[in-house]
Amino acid sequence: MTGNVFGYIRVSSTDQNEERQLVAMKERNVPGKNLFMDKQSGKDFERPSYKKMIRRLKPGDLLYILSIDRLGRNYMEIQEQWRILTREKKIDICVLDMPLLDTRSGKDLMGTFIADLVLQILSFVAQNERENIRRRQAEGIAAAQARGVRFGRPPRPLPPNFCAVHKAWRGKKITLQQAAKACEMPPGTFYSKAVKYENHT
Template sequence: MPSKVYGYVRVSSTDQNEDRQMLAMAAQAVPLRNIYVDKQSGRDFNRPEYKRLLTKLREGDLLYVLSIDRLGRNYEEIQNQWRILTHQYSIDICVIDMPLLDTRNGKDLMGTFIADLVLQILSFVAQSERENIKKRQAEGIAAAKARGVKFGRPPCPLPDNFFEVHTAWRNKKMTLQQAAEACEMPVGTFYGKAVHYEKTHNFDVMRKNL
C-alpha cells in the first residue's frame, strides 16, 4: 500500500485564523481530506483532531507541519511526540519553515544527529518564547494596574435606594437578607457592595451584622 501525505494545523484558539498554515499545506500538495485542524491550546496533546490523525498514520507516511510549535509548546512534550511519530509510528516529518527538520533527508547517523540537535534547540526556543510572552503580559498588566488602569467588567451602579437601605441595615432596622432583597441583589453581592462603600467612606465594617 503506497504511503500517504498528511498535514497537521493548530491554532491556539477559535479566534485565530489557520489560513497561513492551510496555504503552506496546499503548497506542499497535501490533500485537503488529509489535513487535520485543531483550534485549541498547545499545552498538551489531548486534541481531538491530532488523535484522529494518529489513527490514520501508517509506516512510511509523511506528515507536514508548518512550524515546530504547531506540535506544541512544551519543550519536553514536543520531543516526546517527535520520537513517538518517528519511532513508534515510523513516519517521516517535515517542518516546512525549517528544512533541517525533514526526516526524509540525512537518514544516516550524522543526519539524525543534526535533526535531533535542531529539534532540541527549536523546541527549547518555542517554550522560552511562550514563557517570555506570558512574562511580558504579566508585567504589562502590573504596569497598567500601577497606572490605575482597571481590568474586567466595570462595576454595576448602586441602586437608587442603596444608601437608604444600607443605613437601615447598619442601624439594625433590617436584616442582611431584607436589605439584599430591597436592593434586588444576592446577599453576598449586597454585603460586598456595603463593605466597599464603607471602606471608601471611612466606615468601620461591622461583620457582626452578618
C-alpha cells in the same frame, strides 16, 4: 510514502491568523478532512484537535507542520510528542520551514543525529520565546497597573434600590438573603458591595 497526508495548524490568542499555515497546507495538497487546527497556547498538548488527529494517524502517514513552534512551545513535551509520532505511531513528519526536519530523508545514523540535534535546538528556541512573551506580558501589565490602569470588566453599577435595601438590612428589618434577592444578586456579592458602599459614604 504509502499512507495518508495530514496537516496540523495551531494559532494562539497572540497570533494574527492561521492564513499562512493554511496556504502552506493547500500547497502540499493536504485534504480538508485531514487538516486539524487548534486555537490555543502551545504550552502543552492538551488540545482537542491534536488529540483527534493522533487517533487518526496510522503507520506510513505523513504529517506536515509549518514550523516546530506550531507543534508546541514546551521543550520536553515537543521531544516526547516527536518520539510518539515517529517511533510509536511510525509516521513521517515534515517541518516545512526547516528542511532538516523531514523524517522521509536522512534515515541513516547521521541523518537521524542531525534531525535530533536540530529538533532539540528548535524546541529550546520555541519554549524560550514563549517564556519571553509571558515575561513581556507580565512586565507590561505591571507597568500599566503602576500607571493606574485597571484590568477586567468594570464593576456593575448598584441597582437603584440598593440604598433603601441596604438601610433596611442594616436596620435588621430584612435578612441578608432577602436583601440580596431584592437587589438580584448573590448574598456574597451584596455583602461585599454593602461594605464598599459603607466605606465610601
